[in-house]
Amino acid sequence: MSDVEPKAPADGLIGRILNLLLHPIETWDVIDAEDATIEGLYRGWVLPLAAIPAVGRAIGLFSFRGVELFGIRLGPPGFVSILGDAVASYALTLISVYLLALLIDQFAPQFGGERSRTQAFKVAAYSGTAFWIAGVFMLLPNVGGLFALLGALYSLYLLYLGLPKLMRSDPIFNLNYFGLTVLMAVIMAVVIGSVTSRVIGYGGPIHID
Numbered sequence: 001m002s003d004v005e006p007k008a009p010a011d012g013l014i015g016r017i018l019n020l021l022l023h024p025i026e027t028w029d030v031i032d033a034e035d036a037t038i039e040g041l042y043r044g045w046v047l048p049l050a051a052i053p054a055v056g057r058a059i060g061l062f063s064f065r066g067v068e069l070f071g072i073r074l075g076p077p078g079f080v081s082i083l084g085d086a087v088a089s090y091a092l093t094l095i096s097v098y099l100l101a102l103l104i105d106q107f108a109p110q111f112g113g114e115r116s117r118t119q120a121f122k123v124a125a126y127s128g129t130a131f132w133i134a135g136v137f138m139l140l141p142n143v144g145g146l147f148a149l150l151g152a153l154y155s156l157y158l159l160y161l162g163l164p165k166l167m168r169s170d171p172i173f174n175l176n177y178f179g180l181t182v183l184m185a186v187i188m189a190v191v192i193g194s195v196t197s198r199v200i201g202y203g204g205p206i207h208i209d
Helices: 009-023 024-033 038-062 079-111 115-127 129-139 143-169 173-202
Strands: 067-069 073-074 204-209
Touching: 009 024, 009 038, 009 129, 024 115, 024 143, 038 079, 038 115, 038 129, 038 143, 079 115, 079 143, 079 173, 115 143, 129 143, 143 173
Parallel strands: none
Antiparallel strands: 067 073, 073 204
16 A cells, blocks of 8 residues: 555655655655555645645735835735635636646557556646645745745656656657647646736735835
């Protein structure tokens, strides 16, 4: 059984995070051989980690005091807007992980790989780890975006390592498979950003000096 199944202890979760971030190649080997389930991975991995950026961003926005542009001061977003943003981004992230896994699984044979819904979900779930962990820095609005970018780049590295290993793709097509997967992930990220930007807005008052 995977050590991130629903009843896994916290130290198992933290240990897996550290191993994946610090020793990704060896950890992907372990993940590849694990007898996991999509439900177990959702409960033990995706649900808790995907909540980090949503919660971090919400707390960061609660501490936001507004911004002044050209003599017009925009107040901080309202409570309902912030809560809606957090819920929407979290829900869309959970959906996008599954959709990305479906696409990874669907396209595997075209790149000499083997179809496996569970293996594809492992790739989608574990490769997002660095980005989700970096979400804790969203508590600091001024620098949160930079750390989120760094986390996203490292998540791409995790995807680059894990995708061909778990999906058994032909080495000749690894870069093509990786590129297509990245494109699909970027499209989903843009959709999530577009939806949440419409939800959040500026819920506070506008003052003209």
